[in-house]
Amino acid sequence: MTEELFAAMRQSVIDGDADAAAALAEQALADGVDPLVAIDEAYVPGIRYVGEQFRCGDLFLPDMMLAARAMERAVAVLEPEMLARSSQRKVLGRVVLGTVKGDIHEIGKNLVAMMLTANGFEVHDLGVDVAPERFVEKAKEIDATMVGVSALLTTTMTGQRAVVTALAEAGLRERVKVIVGGAPVTRAWADEIGADGYGEDAVGAVTLARELVGA
Amino acid sequence: MRYEATFLSESDQARVHEESLRMLAEVGVRFHGERALPLLEAAGAAVDDDSGIARIPRAVVEAALATAPREFVLGARNPVFDYALPSPVSRFCLDGTAAFARDFETGERRYGTRLDIELGCRVFQAADMGVMAWAPTAASDAPSGARALHEFVTMLRSSSKHGEHELHTREQVPYLVDALRAMFGDDTAVRQRHPASLIYCPVAPLTHDGPMLDAYLDLGALDLPVMFMPMPIPGTTGPASLFGNIALANAEALSTIVVFQLAHPGRPLIYSSAVGSMDFRSGAYLGGTPEMGVQSAALTTMGRFYGLPATSAGCTADAHDTGPEAIIEKLLTTIPPMSAGSAIIVGFGEIDGDQTLVLEQILVDNELAHLCERLVEGIDPATADGLVEEVAEVGPGGNFLFSERTRRAARSGEFYLPSLLGRQSRDAWLEAGSPTLYDRARERVRDILEAPMLDPLPDAVDGELDRILAAADRELG
Numbered sequence: 001m002t003e004e005l006f007a008a009m010r011q012s013v014i015d016g017d018a019d020a021a022a023a024l025a026e027q028a029l030a031d032g033v034d035p036l037v038a039i040d041e042a043y044v045p046g047i048r049y050v051g052e053q054f055r056c057g058d059l060f061l062p063d064m065m066l067a068a069r070a071m072e073r074a075v076a077v078l079e080p081e082m083l084a085r086s087s088q089r090k091v092l093g094r095v096v097l098g099t100v101k102g103d104i105h106e107i108g109k110n111l112v113a114m115m116l117t118a119n120g121f122e123v124h125d126l127g128v129d130v131a132p133e134r135f136v137e138k139a140k141e142i143d144a145t146m147v148g149v150s151a152l153l154t155t156t157m158t159g160q161r162a163v164v165t166a167l168a169e170a171g172l173r174e175r176v177k178v179i180v181g182g183a184p185v186t187r188a189w190a191d192e193i194g195a196d197g198y199g200e201d202a203v204g205a206v207t208l209a210r211e212l213v214g215a
Numbered sequence: 216m217r218y219e220a221t222f223l224s225e226s227d228q229a230r231v232h233e234e235s236l237r238m239l240a241e242v243g244v245r246f247h248g249e250r251a252l253p254l255l256e257a258a259g260a261a262v263d264d265d266s267g268i269a270r271i272p273r274a275v276v277e278a279a280l281a282t283a284p285r286e287f288v289l290g291a292r293n294p295v296f297d298y299a300l301p302s303p304v305s306r307f308c309l310d311g312t313a314a315f316a317r318d319f320e321t322g323e324r325r326y327g328t329r330l331d332i333e334l335g336c337r338v339f340q341a342a343d344m345g346v347m348a349w350a351p352t353a354a355s356d357a358p359s360g361a362r363a364l365h366e367f368v369t370m371l372r373s374s375s376k377h378g379e380h381e382l383h384t385r386e387q388v389p390y391l392v393d394a395l396r397a398m399f400g401d402d403t404a405v406r407q408r409h410p411a412s413l414i415y416c417p418v419a420p421l422t423h424d425g426p427m428l429d430a431y432l433d434l435g436a437l438d439l440p441v442m443f444m445p446m447p448i449p450g451t452t453g454p455a456s457l458f459g460n461i462a463l464a465n466a467e468a469l470s471t472i473v474v475f476q477l478a479h480p481g482r483p484l485i486y487s488s489a490v491g492s493m494d495f496r497s498g499a500y501l502g503g504t505p506e507m508g509v510q511s512a513a514l515t516t517m518g519r520f521y522g523l524p525a526t527s528a529g530c531t532a533d534a535h536d537t538g539p540e541a542i543i544e545k546l547l548t549t550i551p552p553m554s555a556g557s558a559i560i561v562g563f564g565e566i567d568g569d570q571t572l573v574l575e576q577i578l579v580d581n582e583l584a585h586l587c588e589r590l591v592e593g594i595d596p597a598t599a600d601g602l603v604e605e606v607a608e609v610g611p612g613g614n615f616l617f618s619e620r621t622r623r624a625a626r627s628g629e630f631y632l633p634s635l636l637g638r639q640s641r642d643a644w645l646e647a648g649s650p651t652l653y654d655r656a657r658e659r660v661r662d663i664l665e666a667p668m669l670d671p672l673p674d675a676v677d678g679e680l681d682r683i684l685a686a687a688d689r690e691l692g
Binding site for chain 2: 057060061062102104105107108111153154155158183184201202203
């Protein structure tokens with residue numbers, strides 16, 4: 001019974017069925033399954049499989065996105081019980097993401113958010129038009145490992161420098177990595193502003209994030 | 216007979232219109248900024264101030280469509296380049312605004328500068344299929360607060376064709392107004408001649424940028440035309456069906472028409488679009504695809520459905536280098552909108568997903584534009600008047616080369632004579648050093664840049680523009 005349940009939980013992520021993933025998570029709780037075990041032994045293997053298939057080109061970005069969403073929904077169901085038991089999910093890192101102040105473009109950032117989630121990171125997405133202080137505040141709040149800053153315009157990419165500076169002034173740069181991205185952003189720009197890396201696209205951002213946390 | 220392709224049947228066009236109206240009325244559009252929502256609410260839209268979303272009813276859309284002008288002239292600093300809309304032919308705009316430029320001498324890809332804008336516009340000045348300049352790169356060497364102004368003015372200085380560009384904030388508006396007065400005389404002259412226009416891109420899906428929209432509404436006082444260019448991408452910022460994405464883009468277009476016409480009824484508007492597609496393996500934006508081509512054509516059709524001047528993006532390439540990939544992609548994205556009757560196709564000169572300006576690409580694209588134009592011009596039966604008589608004169612086994620008609624036809628539009636494509640014999644080509652299309656374009660670019668700038672502004676006007684930009688640098692940062 002448990003074996004079947006776990007197989008179904010895994011499959012719900014592979015299928016990208018968020019409703020099923022959430023419902024099965026509810027069932028797991030009702031059956032007394034440890035929520036951390038449900039995540040680590042059912043849902044994570046599902047998302048890992050999707051990641052492998054994506055890397056070899058058999059599954060595409062929409063498959064990844066739906067799988068990540070299914071994972072998110074399941075985790076949301078299981079989280080209250082995890083808190084109650086004082087268990088903490090193992091994640092590769094805690095990431096704050098946002099688009100800089102004055103810029104409301106976010107599709108690339110949203111892709112990165114989902115991809116990082118699918119690859120074992122805990123992501124806190126601040127949305128668009130985010131002031132540097134807000135990045136700092138959130139990074140402190142969640143004890144972030146990493147901050148990701150997106151900008152689509154040459155006029156707004158200076159906001160990425162402002163975030164790096166704000167984190168430094170808050171004394172966070174030693175333990176918080178900064179990655180940047182967006183159409184006008186280059187490796188040279190990332191180096192110039194003191195960021196730790198630059199992701200050319202969502203896939204590149206995940207590779208970089210994994211490297212930076214040593215995964 | 217001009218070759219015209221049908222991308223949307225009449226019933227499809229009507230369906231796109233109805234689906235767009237439903238989106239506007241039922242889903243609504245988010246408007247950031249200060250000016251749009253009060254205008255919409257006063258006109259009868261249902262506005263939610265917390266979310267910034269306005270649900271726009273059919274009647275408001277129809278009223279706006281009724282006041283949008285069907286024809287006007289895009290004036291140019293040099294009136295010989297004035298371009299009347301609608302147009303029976305397709306002409307081209309310089310592409311903009313890339314972040315990068317390929318240095319003409321070193322080949323290095325680096326951030327664009329004011330000099331790149333000047334050089335790009337000077338080369339574009341020589342592109343005879345080009346009618347509208349656009350600052351081809353960002354001016355990374357200008358202070359960010361005034362950057363758009365530097366880009367705008369450099370463009371208008373360097374090309375005497377109609378120029379369009381963008382502003383990003385309301386604070387930039389007075390400086391642009393002063394610059395236009397300095398160049399064209401006074402507000403009346405600007406309103407009458409329309410020598411500059413604005414490019415406006417909603418943020419898909421269904422969102423309008425506040426500072427830019429407010430600035431453009433402020434510029435309605437000068438009646439500056441606005442080319443609006445929705446750019447949803449199927450599967451991310453738009454529905455994953457091409458038809459659905461077209462309807463969403465059209466909804467964004469209608470919402471733009473509404474807000475600009477509410478603010479200034481009768482303000483000239485140019486229907487456009489820049490809808491690409493997505494690589495579902497990497498998430499990368501793609502602009503040089505057949506999907507982009509057909510969507511551009513379909514949206515051109517929708518612009519014509521409304522009777523508005525209809526234009527589109529096109530001649531776009533994702534290729535990271537000049538060469539055959541870029542050419543394939545540019546052809547794929549030029550022929551469809553041209554055959555749908557796009558009055559202006561945007562645009563020349565860029566590769567790498569519209570992110571890198573390459574000067575020689577401007578002239579290669581100009582040649583490509585000519586070739587495509589010849590294609591869509593099709594076949595003119597009038598050229599065969601007196602046909603049998605001519606054939607009888609030449610007779611079986613004869614030679615039409617001796618015919619007077621042939622002599623006239625050799626110099627007519629019946630046969631396109633390329634200026635960059637090589638037509639020499641193989642031996643002659645080898646002797647010349649085996650030049651490529653791009654080699655010939657580079658030579659031509661060098662000739663253009665070594666010659667004096669065409670139609671320079673008078674020194675006094677230049678001086679005034681420098682003063683205005685310096686003030687903008689000080690005051691906007």
